[in-house]
Amino acid sequence: MRESNDPPLIGVENIKMPDWAAVDQRVIAAGFGQAVRTMPAAVGTVVRLAWSTSPRLTVLAAVVHVVSGCVTAFGLLATANVFTALLQEAPTPQRVLDSLPAIAVVVTSYAVRALLDTAVAAVEGALKPKLTRAADEAVTAAVIRVELLAFEDADFRELARQGARYGVRAIETSLRGVADLVSSVIALLAALVTAALLNPWLAPVLLLAAAADAWASAKVAKLRYRHFLDTVSRNMRKYVVEEVATYRTLALERHALTLQEPLLAEYSRISESLMREESKLEQQSNIVRLIGRAARGAGTAVAYLVLGLLLYNGSLALALAGTAVLAMGRASTALSNTIKAVNSLYEDSFYIGYYRTLLAESERRRAPVSGLTAPSHPGEIRLDSISFTYPGQDEPALREVSLTLRRGEIVALVGENGSGKTTLGKLLTGLYPPSEGAVYWDDVNLAEADHRTVHENIAVIAQNPAEWPMTAGTNITVGRLGREDPERTAWTEAITSSGADEVLESLPLKENTVLSKKFSDGQDLSGGQWQRMGIARGIYRDAAVLVADEPTAALDARAEARVFAGLQHASTTGHGSRITVLVTHRLANIRNADRILVLEKGVLLEEGTHDELVEAGGLYAELFEIQASAYRKEP
Numbered sequence: 001m002r003e004s005n006d007p008p009l010i011g012v013e014n015i016k017m018p019d020w021a022a023v024d025q026r027v028i029a030a031g032f033g034q035a036v037r038t039m040p041a042a043v044g045t046v047v048r049l050a051w052s053t054s055p056r057l058t059v060l061a062a063v064v065h066v067v068s069g070c071v072t073a074f075g076l077l078a079t080a081n082v083f084t085a086l087l088q089e090a091p092t093p094q095r096v097l098d099s100l101p102a103i104a105v106v107v108t109s110y111a112v113r114a115l116l117d118t119a120v121a122a123v124e125g126a127l128k129p130k131l132t133r134a135a136d137e138a139v140t141a142a143v144i145r146v147e148l149l150a151f152e153d154a155d156f157r158e159l160a161r162q163g164a165r166y167g168v169r170a171i172e173t174s175l176r177g178v179a180d181l182v183s184s185v186i187a188l189l190a191a192l193v194t195a196a197l198l199n200p201w202l203a204p205v206l207l208l209a210a211a212a213d214a215w216a217s218a219k220v221a222k223l224r225y226r227h228f229l230d231t232v233s234r235n236m237r238k239y240v241v242e243e244v245a246t247y248r249t250l251a252l253e254r255h256a257l258t259l260q261e262p263l264l265a266e267y268s269r270i271s272e273s274l275m276r277e278e279s280k281l282e283q284q285s286n287i288v289r290l291i292g293r294a295a296r297g298a299g300t301a302v303a304y305l306v307l308g309l310l311l312y313n314g315s316l317a318l319a320l321a322g323t324a325v326l327a328m329g330r331a332s333t334a335l336s337n338t339i340k341a342v343n344s345l346y347e348d349s350f351y352i353g354y355y356r357t358l359l360a361e362s363e364r365r366r367a368p369v370s371g372l373t374a375p376s377h378p379g380e381i382r383l384d385s386i387s388f389t390y391p392g393q394d395e396p397a398l399r400e401v402s403l404t405l406r407r408g409e410i411v412a413l414v415g416e417n418g419s420g421k422t423t424l425g426k427l428l429t430g431l432y433p434p435s436e437g438a439v440y441w442d443d444v445n446l447a448e449a450d451h452r453t454v455h456e457n458i459a460v461i462a463q464n465p466a467e468w469p470m471t472a473g474t475n476i477t478v479g480r481l482g483r484e485d486p487e488r489t490a491w492t493e494a495i496t497s498s499g500a501d502e503v504l505e506s507l508p509l510k511e512n513t514v515l516s517k518k519f520s521d522g523q524d525l526s527g528g529q530w531q532r533m534g535i536a537r538g539i540y541r542d543a544a545v546l547v548a549d550e551p552t553a554a555l556d557a558r559a560e561a562r563v564f565a566g567l568q569h570a571s572t573t574g575h576g577s578r579i580t581v582l583v584t585h586r587l588a589n590i591r592n593a594d595r596i597l598v599l600e601k602g603v604l605l606e607e608g609t610h611d612e613l614v615e616a617g618g619l620y621a622e623l624f625e626i627q628a629s630a631y632r633k634e635p
């Protein structure tokens, strides 16, 4: 049984604040003045984006908002006339009759306002999806086109995550933010102008009363926000516990390790600490609210005092006092709405900033288009003293490797874990550029060729093949879109030599079965079955350069033998003879390879046929002997 002072199961007690939350912290730290100063840039970005998607709707949105605000102001001024008519010195029926035209104007202004509100909603409803789609598409297009190496850079990945997800959402919400800002500022101006028209002294007094109220609501909002950030790491841990307690992928070990109760206890512990924070926040908010109310009370008292003085000394007619009170209420609401809109736009502006940086950074990392085409069927691949260091790493994964691969050859890459085999495969296929040295396909330096023309001619059977959430058939054919196979000869060849035929046969809808548990009728495969699908995909692609990275690690012995025979056959059929590179730890499978390259710590250590390398008595001979001796009879 776990004790209460045992270390937590999920991470350490004080998890580091996630980087994305740093933005929110800056929002909190900023004063209102700073937020106001960033407004033009934030509003400018949203308006420009909206304009680029639909200039017509953008203009329409601006017009309906401004007109709607003006109609409100007009209605408020008309109210003054109603009071004037009602409070004049005349018999009551006469006063009522006299007030009717002004009442009609007020009612009409309300009706027009209602219509304009509907127009605002309609225009916004039409503009928002367009804006979201444009923003979404721009960012997806930008990220999907960057070169592969960018995804090795943690900073870029973080930028892509924040910019794509939060950036697009911020653009969406800031459209509302701009709209709210426009209407609340117009409403505020309307109330102030009305008050100033009644008496110049009323405007500043009215601002004073409204400001106290707005201060209190802004303060409570900030308090809530700070609380949210303070609890963010705990909330994250709660989500993680929720995930590990319910996710299918962990279900087996969860049960086998009898982790249900400890996980539940962890969940309760985190929930309780969150609950305590929640109560503390409520108490703090109540105090701030109380102070806010007192300030508002004081502000309102001053406002009424000034109003009373103005009435007392005859500077303001009694008939206009009602309108003044109404304007006071309106100004208060408008000011607190303005503050809310400014704060929300300020927060959005950070994420929109990320979005813009992501677009610029993706453009910078886009594979250059030089117009130079790589040979579609290279006779040889030459690596000229290449070194490669992963972004952010100190030690190179490959050091000054030079070698030549020739068409028709099957070359095996051998070496211990981490020796650089997979990395070498990525470089000779042009997926990653070398940090030093050059890779040539015939006489074309891949650094100068259009990446697309290189990648069109490679097939990579990955160590952990992608599990495409598509049908079983498409999982194989997706590697060869747009290239016909009318007789299905390539298909038959690919599924038989990989063993995928048996997988397809076992599925309820054969090749039409959807392979993803995300869909209700979807099916999942075993590790070995997925691997067979990956091999079939690689062979079906029928490319001039094939790299198979531990293709049979999860296969049974019979399937493995079949795959190696298949790969050998595929190296001289289909597209014609190709360059085949095999990465494997099972040395018995590569005895027949034309050449074996042995890597150690990123250096090409040995090179030759199986017999030559065994004869040489180096690392390969040692590794082979370890594996072979396991099958020999003990003397």
Ligand SMILES: Nc1ncnc2c1ncn2[C@@H]1O[C@H](COP(=O)(O)OP(=O)(O)OP(=O)(O)O)[C@@H](O)[C@H]1O
Residues within 6 Å of the ligand: 152, 390, 393, 397, 415, 416, 417, 418, 419, 420, 421, 422, 423, 424
């Ligand atoms: N994405 C990466 N980012 C940083 N370093 C990496 C990355 N991938 C591999 N490395 C490092 O580069 C070196 C070579 O890795 P590589 O995957 O090429 O080895 P390998 O020979 O294929 O290993 P294995 O037999 O385990 O598959 C290792 O030191 C590894 O830690």
